[in-house]
Amino acid sequence: MSNIPDPILQGLQRGWKVLGGKHGALPERLSCDVAIIGSGAGAGITAELLTKAGLNVVIVEEGPLKSSTDFKQLEPEAYASLYQENAGRKTKDKGITILQGRSVGGTTTVNWTSSFRTPPETLKFWQDRFGLKDYSVEALAPYFQQVQTRLNIEPWAVAPNENNELLRRGAAKLGIKAEVIPRNVKGCYNLGSCGMGCPTNAKQSMLVTTLPYALDRGATLLVETRVEKMVIEGSRVTALQCIAVKPNAAPAHPGGAVTTVVARHIVLAGGAINSPALLMRSKAPDPHQRLGSRTFLHPVAITTAVMAEPVQAWTGAPQSIYSDHFMHTQPVDGPMAFKLEVAPLHPVFFGANLPGFGESQAALFRQYPNAHVTLALMRDGFHPQSVGGKVELRSDGSPLLDYPLTDYVLEGARRAMLAMAQIQFEAGARMVYPGHELARGTSTWAETKAAIEALPMKPLLTRIGSAHVMGGCGMAADEKAGVTRPDGQHWQLENLSIHDGSIFPTSIGANPQLSIYGTVNRLAQGLAKRLTSKEVALA
Amino acid sequence: MNATPALKRRSFFKLGIGSAIVLALAGGTMALMKPGLVDGKLSQPARLVMTRVAQAMLAGTLPADPAAQRQALDAVLQRTDAFFVGLPTHVLAELDQLLGLLASAPGRRFLVGLSTSWEEATAAETTAALKGMLESGTELRIQACQGLHDLVMVPYFSGKESWTVLGYPGPTAV
Numbered sequence: 001m002s003n004i005p006d007p008i009l010q011g012l013q014r015g016w017k018v019l020g021g022k023h024g025a026l027p028e029r030l031s032c033d034v035a036i037i038g039s040g041a042g043a044g045i046t047a048e049l050l051t052k053a054g055l056n057v058v059i060v061e062e063g064p065l066k067s068s069t070d071f072k073q074l075e076p077e078a079y080a081s082l083y084q085e086n087a088g089r090k091t092k093d094k095g096i097t098i099l100q101g102r103s104v105g106g107t108t109t110v111n112w113t114s115s116f117r118t119p120p121e122t123l124k125f126w127q128d129r130f131g132l133k134d135y136s137v138e139a140l141a142p143y144f145q146q147v148q149t150r151l152n153i154e155p156w157a158v159a160p161n162e163n164n165e166l167l168r169r170g171a172a173k174l175g176i177k178a179e180v181i182p183r184n185v186k187g188c189y190n191l192g193s194c195g196m197g198c199p200t201n202a203k204q205s206m207l208v209t210t211l212p213y214a215l216d217r218g219a220t221l222l223v224e225t226r227v228e229k230m231v232i233e234g235s236r237v238t239a240l241q242c243i244a245v246k247p248n249a250a251p252a253h254p255g256g257a258v259t260t261v262v263a264r265h266i267v268l269a270g271g272a273i274n275s276p277a278l279l280m281r282s283k284a285p286d287p288h289q290r291l292g293s294r295t296f297l298h299p300v301a302i303t304t305a306v307m308a309e310p311v312q313a314w315t316g317a318p319q320s321i322y323s324d325h326f327m328h329t330q331p332v333d334g335p336m337a338f339k340l341e342v343a344p345l346h347p348v349f350f351g352a353n354l355p356g357f358g359e360s361q362a363a364l365f366r367q368y369p370n371a372h373v374t375l376a377l378m379r380d381g382f383h384p385q386s387v388g389g390k391v392e393l394r395s396d397g398s399p400l401l402d403y404p405l406t407d408y409v410l411e412g413a414r415r416a417m418l419a420m421a422q423i424q425f426e427a428g429a430r431m432v433y434p435g436h437e438l439a440r441g442t443s444t445w446a447e448t449k450a451a452i453e454a455l456p457m458k459p460l461l462t463r464i465g466s467a468h469v470m471g472g473c474g475m476a477a478d479e480k481a482g483v484t485r486p487d488g489q490h491w492q493l494e495n496l497s498i499h500d501g502s503i504f505p506t507s508i509g510a511n512p513q514l515s516i517y518g519t520v521n522r523l524a525q526g527l528a529k530r531l532t533s534k535e536v537a538l539a
Numbered sequence: 540m541n542a543t544p545a546l547k548r549r550s551f552f553k554l555g556i557g558s559a560i561v562l563a564l565a566g567g568t569m570a571l572m573k574p575g576l577v578d579g580k581l582s583q584p585a586r587l588v589m590t591r592v593a594q595a596m597l598a599g600t601l602p603a604d605p606a607a608q609r610q611a612l613d614a615v616l617q618r619t620d621a622f623f624v625g626l627p628t629h630v631l632a633e634l635d636q637l638l639g640l641l642a643s644a645p646g647r648r649f650l651v652g653l654s655t656s657w658e659e660a661t662a663a664e665t666t667a668a669l670k671g672m673l674e675s676g677t678e679l680r681i682q683a684c685q686g687l688h689d690l691v692m693v694p695y696f697s698g699k700e701s702w703t704v705l706g707y708p709g710p711t712a713v
Contacts, residue, residue, distance in 0.1 A: 002713050073710030076697040080625035088630070088689065094682050191711055199713050249627050314707060347707050351696035357688060358666050362599025368705040394629055437673045437681070460681045461673070 004200055007208050008067030016215040021064055021224035026244055026259040030220065032058040033531070035240055035263035037227050037278065039063075040106015041516040042500035043269035044206030045147075045538065046524040047214035050267075052536045053528040057219040058261055059211070062226035062245055062270075063103035067207065071197030075348040078196035081247065082110050089273075091389060092402040095459040096299060098273075099467040102249075104223060105207030106271060108513060111467070112194045112318040112344065113183040113203055115153040116510035117144050117518065119324075121332050125382060130505045131477025132486050143525075144518040146538040151184040151204040153514065158190060161316025163342050166307065166372055168321045170427030171340070178323040178340075184513070185317075192315045192344050224252070225259065228397065230266065230282035235494045237266045237282075249398070265495045265531060267524075272296075272469035272502040276391040277399030279473070279483075285492040288480045291473065292391030295401055296507035297466035298377040301413035302343070303420040304354060304364075305372040305429035306441075312369055318344035319511075326376075326419055327509060333383050336412025338376040339510060340420065345371055355437045355463050364433065364441070374424060376416030381471065381506030383408060388507075391472050405464060410457035413464065421448045435463040468512050473502040488523035499523055572646070575638025576631060580620040584642035587657045589616060589690065595665035596691045600704055611700065618694035637686060650683055 012018060020026055034050050036043045039061040050057050066081055079087035082103045089098040101107030118140065126132040147153065160168065160180075168178040188202040201208050215221060224245055231239040240261040244252035268275050276292040284291070323340040330337060343349070350368060354361060364371075380386045389403025421432045425445040432448050433441045436455050442448040455462075476482025479491040484503045490496040499520045501512055508515045521538050528536050573584040581589060590612055594601065597615075602608050623631060640646035647653050652675075653660055653668040660668075672684035695701055702709060 004713060076622075085627050085630065086622075086625040088626075088693075093678065094685065189711075189713060191713070193710060248625055315711070347696040347701055347705055348693055350705070351701070352689060352692040357596035357669070357691075359599040362597070365600055365704055366706070368707065396629065398627065398629060437685075460678065460685065 002069075002199065004068055006067050006069045007201060007212060008065065009069060011212050011215055014216070017218070017220040018065060018215070018223060019220070020222045020244060023065070023223060026222060026225060026242070026257070028257070029260045029262070030058055031262045032056045032220070033263060034265045034267060035060065035261045036267045036269055037240070038106060038269040038271060038274070038500065039104045039211060039221070040101060040206060040269060040271055040500065041108050041513050042520040043106065043267070044108070044210035045517055045520045046267050046269060046499045046527070047219055048210035049521070049524040049528050049536050049538065050531075051214040051217040051219050053532045053534040055528070055531060057214060058222065058263065059214070059219060060222045060225050060227055060240065060242055060261065061104050062249070063101070063223070064247065065104045065221070065223045066109070066197060068197070068199050068201050071193070071199040073191070073193040073196050073199055075196060075346050078110070079348070082197055085249070092392070092400055093404065093459060095405050096297060096403055096464045096466050098297065098401070098469060099465070100271065100273070100469050104211065104221070105205045108205035109197055109207050110195050111205075111511075111513060113185055114319045114322070114341070114511040115148075115151075115182045115184050115514040118515040119327070119509045122506065122509050125332055126505055130475065130481060132475060132505070133477070134486060140518055140522065143521040144514065147514060147517040147521055149539040151209060151517065152186040153182050153184045155180045155182045156317055156320040158317065160320040161192070162311050163313040163316065163344070163372060164319065164321040166311065166427040167323065167340065167342050167374060167423065170423035170425075171323050171325070173426040174423065176323055176325045176423070178321050181320050181322050183317065183320070188317065190316055192318050194318055195344065195346075222259070227278055228281065230278065230284065232282055232284060232493065235492060237493055237496050238262070240266065265497065265527070267527070268496060268498045269500040271500050272472050273391055273399050273401050275498060275500055275502040276472035277393060277397075280391070280393050281397050284490075286483070287492065290481070290483050293472070294381065294388050294474050294505065295391055295403065295472040296380045296388040296470045296504070297403060298468040298470075298507050299380060299405070299409055299413070300465045300467070301338075301376045301378065301416040301420075302353070302435035302463065302465070303374050303417050303424060304433040304435065305374070305424035306364070306367045306431045307370045307372050308428050308430055310369045311372050313342070313345035313371060313373065326416070327379065335415065336383070336386065336409060337379040337509065338412060338416045339379070340423070341375045341377065343373040343375050345373060353463070353465070354433070355435060355439065360441070372424060372429070374420040376413070376420055377468070377511075378409060378412045378416065379507055379509040380409065388471060405459040405462070407457075410459070410462055413462050414452060414455065414457050417452050418449060421445065421452065437461045437463070468507070470501045470504045470507050470512055473498045474505040475503045476505060487526055497523065497527055572639040573642045575635040575642065576623070579623055579631065581616060581638070582642070585638040586616055588638060588641045589619060591657050591660050591665050592669070592687050593691045593695070594662045595669055596688060597695060598662050598666060614698055614700065615691070615694050618697050619690060622694050622697070634686070634690070637683060650680060
């Protein structure tokens with residue numbers, strides 16, 4: 001039995017106002033100064049700053065409230081309780097499987113802690129193409145610094161586990177620079193279970209930082225509660241209609257009670273895919289048909305290697321080494337750039353993501369202790385043939401992302417698999433299996449190179465994943481080019497702000513959590529000033 | 540409920556199958572189709588389909604001994620039913636239709652390319668048919684095969700028996 005104190009249970013005992021699910025019946029009606037939809041990266045930062053400014057805040061989260069006591073480091077429970085669609089959310093043609101969070105803390109509760117500021121070339125692209133003049137490295141720097149202090153973001157100072165070291169070692173042999181990843185952790189036990197919820201509260205997610213801050217200052221949190229619709233009258237959101245939902249996202253009481261939340265200002269922070277979907281369900285004004293389009297995923301290509309020595313990729317900080325070498329080998333709007341990282345491997349993630357099946361796979365399963373998976377996060381949204389996906393609604397109002405994989409993206413996947421396989425052989429791989437249904441395991445770089453070059457890079461056959469959802473309510477300086485203004489407010493609805501990853505005009509080109517924290521830090525400080533005239537900061 | 544991609548008439552025509560079969564299935568005669576899910580769990584016909592698919596996809600991983608294999612398969616099917624509890628309703632609707640289609644002889648024949656009945660199909664026959672789906676170049680067949688793959692692998696690796704096969708020691712206690 002763990003002796004680790006659970007800060008959520010302690011907060012509940014202190015009298016936090018939490019309703020929904022087992023925490024108490026939802027009221028018929030709630031009023032507040034600001035209603036925040038969602039409880040992830042953008043929601044948490046916003047909640048802390050607005051409560052600091054003295055505002056009365058209600059946070060509405062569709063997922064459950066789970067905390068360290070619940071985090072048993074077991075995949076089946078984690079995927080069912082902490083992720084959208086049981087960790088199996090897919091694009092319309094099933095070509096991409098998306099990992100996105102769904103619980104208090106949002107995706108920050110289940111991410112792998114990698115923290116990068118928005119790359120300068122991404123900001124320059126936004127300044128040049130979307131008129132976002134204030135999005136410069138210098139202007140954003142103090143806001144990033146505050147976040148880094150608040151969330152204890154530091155380059156990982158402990159020796160990388162073998163899984164990560166292999167990336168560094170293999171890359172070094174090719175003259176490719178690999179560096180240490182900064183992580184939002186404090187007192188990390190180096191377990192490697194970040195993706196199943198941190199059982200020690202070392203991960204400085206929204207769950208254990210900003211949300212407790214806000215709840216200690218009187219914020220109300222509704223859980224297992226989904227905002228079905230915003231009531232819109234003219235240019236204002238006048239109410240939120242919310243319903244109780246089951247763990248599998250179905251309504252708990254179909255045709256039953258609706259909770260109405262009324263607020264002066266609304267902050268939408270449900271994340272990409274979800275935020276555009278809510279605006280669509282609400283028939284929000286969208287005069288230039290921007291809503292839901294330009295949704296980006298950092299599509300991920302993979303190669304699996306079997307190394308000569310044990311890797312034990314299930315243990316140790318999951319991501320501590322990265323390489324941005326292939327982010328800079330072509331122009332920003334040229335062939336697809338990609339960032340290299342590795343993946344932690346737990347049984348379901350390992351077994352379900354390997355292409356193929358049968359006897360050859362049986363041999364590979366038994367090599368699990370020596371397995372090594374490299375990831376290439378492809379930077380979408382910078383090339384004319386990389387316009388990302390569009391969010392649609394199913395007949396039940398749930399979101400569906402249509403993201404067709406173009407030849408441009410799939411050629412990027414081919415180049416990425418070549419780069420990863422070569423690095424893995426340099427690191428000592430005995431066999432490499434490209435992430436493609438028709439690929440076999442091959443035992444030399446020459447064979448693997450020829451095999452990858454010959455693969456039909458088609459959707460579905462090329463196995464593509466995603467753990468980063470961005471865009472769909474993109475920011476732009478011109479209302480014709482975006483949904484959101486540069487200050488975070490909706491272009492047409494005067495009391496609505498959008499503070500989440502859906503506001504990014506392109507993908508980030510790095511794991512996005514710090515970009516969301518930093519951007520929203522500035523946006524929410526601005527909002528607090530507009531609503532209260534007070535200056536507040538995160539740290 | 541929305542029609543799933545699996546049942547769009549356009550997709551059936553692309554497969555080049557005789558129109559009589561296409562119309563019989565896609566024309567809404569659900570009478571030809573057995574239910575895939577009953578009360579949110581695998582129907583008996585779907586259990587048979589998933590048993591054969593699991594025997595093929597987990598060939599070499601499941602125990603060879605027939606009694607031990609039967610036990611392992613029962614555990615996988617039980618975990619499949621448990622897995623369904625966490626799935627959103629739109630996914631369950633798709634699985635219901637896919638499994639119902641596969642359980643019917645016409646569906647088995649033209650979607651999977653398996654002419655032998657599920658009852659009599661050997662692991663080798665099923666494996667060849669499933670591989671054929673991936674190599675078919677037909678979006679519908681690839682989606683269906685990958686859907687079956689998830690339905691086998693997620694429940695299998697959700698069980699602690701798989702940890703022994705993998706050599707996974709389990710989580711570190713805190």
